[in-house]
Amino acid sequence: MLRGYQKMPNNTKEAKALPAAEGALGRWKRWFSVKDHRYTAARLALMLALALFALAMLRQDRARDLDFAAVSARMAAETAGQDVAAQDANGFQSRFGISPEGVGDWLYYASDAVMDVTELLVARGEPAQLDRLQAAVEDHLAAQLEGFRNYGPEQVALLERAILWQRGGCLFYAVSGRADQWERVFLSCLR
Amino acid sequence: MVFSSLNFLFVFLPVVLLAHAVAPKRWKNPVLLVGSLWFYAWGEPVYVVLMALSIGYNYFTGLQIAGRKRSYRRKRALVAGVAVNLAVLGFFKYYGFAVDTLNGLLGLRLAKRTLALPIGISFYTFQALSYVIDVYRGKVKPQRSLVDFAVYITMFPQLVAGPIVQYADIEKQLNDRGVSLQxxxxxxxxxxxxxxxxxxxxxxxxxxxxxxxxxxxxxxxxxxxxxxxxxxxxxxxxxxxxxxxxxxxxxxxxxxxxxxxxxxxxxSVTEFWRRWHISLSSWFRDYVYIPLGGNRVGRGRHVLNLLIVWMLTGLWHGASWNFVLWGLYYGALLILEKYALEKALEKxxxxxxxxxxxxxxxxxxxxxxxxxxxxxxxxxxxxxxxxxxxxxxxxxxxxxxxxxxxxxxxxxxxxxxxxxxxxxxxxxxxxxxxxxxxxxxxxxxxxxxxxxxxxxxxxxx
Structure with missing residues (x-):
């Protein structure tokens, strides 16, 4: 019995004749009996699996295109005229204590005035990342409440009505007199 | 899970250390593997699949390279192995960056999908690459045990933030390591x-x-x-x-x-990079800089080699142009020190x-x-x-x-x-x-x- 690829007949006619006599299963068995071929098959199968995995990641709901540019534009329009400014990564990190780099897409508006607690945060990412972000937002919110507890009744009232939720791969957080309106606008973008 | 978290310090680590300590010698690696997968799955359950596929692929690549006699066939297996590893890293780490760059440069409107970055992918991909390249070079023997190889790739202490452990440095320890009380x-x-x-x-x-x-x-x-x-x-x-x-x-x-x-x-900046993130510098030296010719080439080619290596080093740190700039900044400084400032700095x-x-x-x-x-x-x-x-x-x-x-x-x-x-x-x-x-x-x-x-x-x- 032939055990190795190297021992197979080199003559093309002979090589073709043998498999025909063996049948497809026999040819496959013979091909697979060579260790190198088994490795090739395993590598090809794993490469295919890697490609399918990558494709699956792309097609998952959480990676599906929510047009974040459009969301940003809508939310920018909603916050126009309010005393808030779009914050960059440093502004995000300084308030929530975590870096936004692992969050995927996000937008964050906050007031630079010390006594103004208005904030709007929208983020999209992996559930684990959003869980971590939500924990950070909850900490931040608790710290804000604690900070204003004894001398900022208006701020405390707004903070106690803060909206914070996570759904469909997105996180929404708002502290404002217009928080309900912002939430409605964001939900309309999700639909 | 990060090391500096209460869950890690008070739940995960004691359990894994205890299990590893009481396990018989032949069960130590399986225990470590299960612990490492648990560690990774804590925050990234989906990407355990990616890591497992990557492990399987590199395991068979090592075996195939070692099993082939003819050099061109070994090289073919190596090139495919390196290409697949880089493709996986490129896709999961640089896909959005590439789309953004193409859209910006060419005015295209390619759809950008948001993919979460698999934690530690740069570290474990570089470890896998070092393994297949070293097997090709004959520096190490291929690992026959899938469990031992998986332990090398997934070992939780260095999975998320390095150091990048080269297989040659740890090959013997995978099967023969002593744990003393001291x-x-x-x-x-x-x-x-x-x-x-x-x-x-x-x-x-x-x-x-x-x-x-x-x-x-x-x-x-x-x-x-x-x-x-x-x-x-x-x-x-x-x-x-x-x-x-x-x-x-x-x-x-x-x-x-x-x-x-x-x-x-x-x-000097040159010395700084001999002391900072040594495992990464060593990796780029061994697998990129020296294969490109290192400093045993003409001045022009040497400058180019340094710029290539440092651009890649920058890009390794993140999918953003500021990291490329950061890498090139160091490349330029190293070139300057090598060709102009070396003697002045010594004085x-x-x-x-x-x-x-x-x-x-x-x-x-x-x-x-x-x-x-x-x-x-x-x-x-x-x-x-x-x-x-x-x-x-x-x-x-x-x-x-x-x-x-x-x-x-x-x-x-x-x-x-x-x-x-x-x-x-x-x-x-x-x-x-x-x-x-x-x-x-x-x-x-x-x-x-x-x-x-x-x-x-x-x-x-």
Whole structure:
């Protein structure tokens, strides 16, 4: 019995004749009996699996295109005229204590005035990342409440009505007199 | 899961260490593998599949390369292996960046999908690459046990933040490693030192840096204070993680190579990169720089080699143009030192050479920490007074006074002073040593319980 690829007949006619006599299963068995071929098959199968995995990641709901540019534009329009400014990564990190780099897409508006607690945060990412972000937002919110507890009744009232939720791969957080309106606008973008 | 979290320190680590300690020798690697997969799955359950597929692929690639006799067939298997690894890394890490760049450069409107970066993908892909390349070079034998190979790739102490362990350095330890009580104790001590560096110093420096960043108008000195805080934070954070990895490795019987050697004491940028993230520099030297010809080529080609290596080093740190710029900045400095400044730097007094290096490294960290180029320009300008609110202001004095003890301790921790003088002197006495380690552990735990600022700097690697 032939055990190795190297021992197979080199003559093309002979090589073709043998498999025909063996049948497809026999040819496959013979091909697979060579260790190198088994490795090739395993590598090809794993490469295919890697490609399918990558494709699956792309097609998952959480990676599906929510047009974040459009969301940003809508939310920018909603916050126009309010005393808030779009914050960059440093502004995000300084308030929530975590870096936004692992969050995927996000937008964050906050007031630079010390006594103004208005904030709007929208983020999209992996559930684990959003869980971590939500924990950070909850900490931040608790710290804000604690900070204003004894001398900022208006701020405390707004903070106690803060909206914070996570759904469909997105996180929404708002502290404002217009928080309900912002939430409605964001939900309309999700639909 | 990050090392500096209560879940890791009080649930995961004790369970895995105990299971590893009581397991018979032949079960130690399976136990470690299960623990490592548990560690990875804690925050990234989906990406365990990706890692498993990558492990399988590289395992068979190693076997196939080693099994082939003819060099062109071995090379073909290697090229395919390297290509698949780079494709996986490229897709999961650089897909969005590439789409953004193409859209920006060519005015296209390619749809961008948001893919979460699989934690540690840069580290484990580089480890896998080092393995298949070393098998091809005949430097190591292929690993026949899938479990042992999986342990090499997934080992939790170095999975998320390095050091990048080359297979050749750990090959023997995978099957033959001794865990003594003394080694375990040394490992625990190193783990606690790293934890304290990360939690007590780096996190507080990070809070100072964030506070400076949040200021609308900054004086020149405030800008420098922020840059210094960030430089110390990134060193103490990263080297703290490496200490923890090396310590936990020891507790499991492994000996990992050192990843940092007090880089801020370097007398040139070239020396800095021999002391900073040593495992990454070594990797690029062994698998990119030398295969490109290293310095055994003409001057023009050598310059090109350095720029290629440093551009890739920059890109490895993150999918953003500021990292490319950061890499090229160091490439240019190394070229300058090699061809123009080498002799002049040798003649400088030690303190002047160190100051020169520190200033350039601080500027480097400003480039590193700002992904937004407008912000980067403002930050760099702020260091030399452009757009600054003056040379010094009350905010600078406030931050300096409030953080002076922290800055002093952190500054000392960036040098070997603690280890060689204080610690060595005290740690010759085991009871005192245990007491200090316990104190550091309690302080770090208390900080983790009560503090909320615990950033994780390495997610993008």
């Amino acid at each position: 080694k375990f104790g040394q490992g625990a001590e190193r783990l606690v030192q790293g934890l304290a560096k990360k939690v007590l110093l780096a996190n507080n420096l990070g809070a100072l840096h964030a506070a400076v960043q949040a200021m609308a108008g900054r004086s020149v000195l405030t800008a420098w204070l922020g840059a210094i805080a960030y430089a110390m934070q990134i060193y103490l954070d990263f080297s703290g993680y490496s200490d923890m990895a090396i310590g936990m490795g020891k507790m499991l019987g492994f000996t990992f190579l050192e990843n940092f050697d007090y880089p801020y004491l370097s007398k 400088l007094p030690g303190w002047a050479a160190r100051l020169y290096t520190l200033l350039l490294v601080l500027v480097g960290w400003v480039i590193f920490s700002n992904t937004d180029f407008a912000r980067l320009g403002a930050e760099l300008g702020g260091l030399v007074g452009v757009g600054a609110s003056g040379f010094a202001d009350a905010a600078f004095l406030y931050h300096l006074r409030s953080n002076l003890p922290l800055l002093l301790i952190a500054g000392i921790a960036c040098t070997p002073a603690l280890r060689t003088r204080l610690v060595k002197g005290m740690f010759d006495r085991p009871v005192l040593s245990a007491g200090i380690t316990l104190l550091l552990f309690l302080a770090s735990t208390a900080y983790l319980v009560y503090g909320s600022y615990n950033p994780f700097l390495y997610f993008r690697f």
